[in-house]
Amino acid sequence: MRLCALLVANVLGLEFGLAEIGYPVPNVYARAALVVDSTNGTILYEKHADEKRAVASTQKLLTALIVSQAGKLDQKVKVESTDTRVEPSKVGIRAGREYPRLLLLQSLLVKSGNDVARCLARDHSGGQDAFRPVLNAKARQLGMGDSHFVNAHGLTEEGQESTARDMAKLAIVAHRDEHICDAVQLEAVDFPKKGWTDKLQNSNKLLPLSFVTGMKTGFTNAAGRCLVSSGEFNGREVIVVVLGSNGEHVWKDSESLLRWALKVPAEKGAPPPEDEESVKNEADAS
Numbered sequence: 001m002r003l004c005a006l007l008v009a010n011v012l013g014l015e016f017g018l019a020e021i022g023y024p025v026p027n028v029y030a031r032a033a034l035v036v037d038s039t040n041g042t043i044l045y046e047k048h049a050d051e052k053r054a055v056a057s058t059q060k061l062l063t064a065l066i067v068s069q070a071g072k073l074d075q076k077v078k079v080e081s082t083d084t085r086v087e088p089s090k091v092g093i094r095a096g097r098e099y100p101r102l103l104l105l106q107s108l109l110v111k112s113g114n115d116v117a118r119c120l121a122r123d124h125s126g127g128q129d130a131f132r133p134v135l136n137a138k139a140r141q142l143g144m145g146d147s148h149f150v151n152a153h154g155l156t157e158e159g160q161e162s163t164a165r166d167m168a169k170l171a172i173v174a175h176r177d178e179h180i181c182d183a184v185q186l187e188a189v190d191f192p193k194k195g196w197t198d199k200l201q202n203s204n205k206l207l208p209l210s211f212v213t214g215m216k217t218g219f220t221n222a223a224g225r226c227l228v229s230s231g232e233f234n235g236r237e238v239i240v241v242v243l244g245s246n247g248e249h250v251w252k253d254s255e256s257l258l259r260w261a262l263k264v265p266a267e268k269g270a271p272p273p274e275d276e277e278s279v280k281n282e283a284d285a286s
Helices: 002-012 056-070 101-110 114-125 128-141 164-176 178-183 250-262 276-285
Strands: 032-037 043-047 076-078 098-100 188-193 196-201 212-220 224-233 236-245
Touching: 032 164, 032 250, 043 164, 043 250, 056 101, 056 114, 056 128, 056 164, 056 178, 056 212, 056 224, 076 101, 076 114, 098 101, 101 114, 101 178, 101 188, 101 196, 114 128, 164 178, 164 212, 164 224, 164 236, 178 212, 224 250, 236 250
Parallel strands: none
Antiparallel strands: 032 043, 032 236, 076 098, 188 196, 212 224, 224 236
16 A cells, blocks of 8 residues: 555655655645745745746846856946837846946846846847847757747747746756856845946845745736746745736735745744836836
8 A cells, every 4th residue: 555655656756755744745826836846856846837928127137148148247348229129127237337247147137137138148149139149049958848939038928938948957057056046046136227236125025035036037918927936944945936927916816836846844923015116117128
C-alpha cells in the first residue's frame, strides 16, 4: 500500500512532500502559474503552464539578460530621440544625455521604463527591429520553445507571447546573473534628472517581505497583472511565475505560492494594501 501511494504521488508530480500539515497547496486565481526550485529545476506546482499568452513587462528580464551578458555596464549610453517615443511607463530619459549602462539596467528592472528598454535595445543592436531576432535567439538558447518576442519592453504586439514555463526558464537564468540579481532587490534607484534626482520606487510590492529576493512586475490589458518573483528561506530557493491575474490577486497568489514552496510560516496581519497609489504604480509598470 505504501509503495502504491509513492507511485501515485510520483505520477502526479505535484504536492507530494510539500502539501504537509500547515502548508496546504494554495488556491491560485491567476490564469497560469508555475513554481520551480531554482537550484535544481524541480517543478513544484503548475497551472496552465504551457498556455501561450502575453506576459507584459516580465519579458524585460530577457532584455536585461541580453544587456547584462553583453557587458560594458560601466560605460555610458547616449539617448536618441527615438528611444523616448513610447508610452505609458517612462523613466524620463532625455535625448542627447548620457547615462551609465548599469543605471539604465537597474531602472529597467526597478521602474520598468519602456523608454529605457527602447534605449538599451537600440544601443545593443542598432535599432528596435534589429533587437527582435536577438531576443528570440536568446529565448531559443534558454529553451523557451513556446515563446516569441517582438519588442524589448513587453507592450502588446501581435505575435508576442510566452508561457509560465518558459518565463520560469528565463527567470532561473536571470536570477543567476549578478547584475540582475542585485537590481531586482533594490527598493529604489536614484535617477538624475535636470537639476534634481528622482527616486524610482520598485514596483514589486512583495519586496519588503524578508524571504522575497525580487524579480519583475508586468501589466497590460492583454496580459493582465503578471509577476515573476523569487524567494529564499532556510537554504531553499524558488521562482514563482503568475500570469493573467488582477490587482487584487497577483500579490496574494505570488506570496502564497512563495510561502508554500519555501515553507515560510504565515504571519499575522493583512496583505499588502491595495491603495490607489500602489495600484497606479503597478499599472504604470506595463
